[in-house]
Amino acid sequence: MEVRAGILLIILGTAIVTFIPRVLPLMILTRFELPEWATRWLSFVPISVMAALVGQELLMNDGEVALTTNTVEILAALPTFLVAIKTKSLLATVVVGILSLMALRFIFI
Template sequence: MEVRLDVFLIILGAAIVTFIPRVVPLMVLSRFELPEWGMRWLNYVPISVIAALIGQEILMHDGKISSFTNNVELLAAIPTFFIAIKTRSLLATVIAGVIFFMGLRWFI
């Protein structure tokens, strides 16, 4: 297998561009102690990002808001949400979501 210089430089550039935004803030922020309100605020970032990603995937198809009557993803997400609240287990939630989605896709 041949390694071309241009492909290698593209991969190296992509690695650097991915590495810098992740490591530089970590290095800078590790030298400071964030205030209590900042730490509380940062605790909400992961759940907000996940909610935005899941919400977009469930409610939109082809750039338009999908109808609620034919939306298998939304129908599977509703019981999955309640299982997530009840069990607070990521594994149980993912397994339940996959089972509900597969079951609904099979029947609908």
Template sequence: MEVRGEILFIILGAALVTFIPRALPLVVLSRIQIPEWGMRWLKYVPISVMAALVGQELLLNDGQFTPISQNMELWAALPTFIVAILTRSLLGAVLVGILSLMALRFLF
């Protein structure tokens, strides 16, 4: 099997572009002391990212706001959130979410 030069450069470029955003913050942040307020702030970044992704998926359909009465995903999310809060179980929340959406799609 022959590897052309262009393909090799594309693969190496993709690897570099993937590696730099992961390694650069690690190298820079390992050499400095982050203040306590910065560490508290950084704790909320994963939660904020997840909330933005889930919120967009639940409230928008093709970039347009979906009315609550027509939004099956939002209705399925309600029991899912309740189970997630009460049990703190990822597996339980995923199962309830899948089953809720399946039931709603079957009924409507």
């Protein structure tokens, strides 16, 4: 299989563009210690991103707020949220979410 020079440059360019934003902050932030307030602030970023992704998936349909079209998913989210809050375990949360959605889809769909 032959790879043309243009395609190879595109692949290398996308690799560099993907690599730089991931490695550069890591290299810079390992050189010094962040203040306590910055560390505390950054600790909320993963939770915020996950909440935004899950909230958008549960509450929106085709770019519009639609609470009535995702009823099964919203019902499955309730026990999932409770397990997440109670156990703080990603594995338990994912298992309960999958089982809840499977059971509700089996019953209602």
